[in-house]
Amino acid sequence: MALKITDECICCDVCVLECPNEAIALGEEIYEIDPQRCTECVGHYETSQCVEVCPVDCIISDPDRPEDRDTLYQRYLRLEQE
Template identity: 50%
Template structure:
């Protein structure tokens, strides 16, 4: 998972309900993303929904943390119990 929430987060709670995998939760100072639950919306949407709804654009993709689409699909199937053909 290459998404992260930066300290620019204003704690508005718009991203949390937008996440189809419930990967976003409240941290001490800003929201955090659980890397075990984040699929970057693979399996649900074409683009990460947290990025789409964030009013301050504080959820960048970090290339150095990128996972392959195959790995994201694998995580999606484990989380949802779906079978991808």
């Protein structure tokens, strides 16, 4: 699944620096994750780095975007070619 940031986000921007795919950007009120760029760090790390550093635990799996590890890895490969 791609990840998403809930409205509990405090806009500390720590997650932005950790994302290897540059999938996180400031939205109108809080940071948002571009699901077309999010691989949950598959291909880069064993765990999702944004989740690891978030001080308020506001980054969750997006239930509206179920994806398996292979799908995330294929996205990683596509992003690496860009």
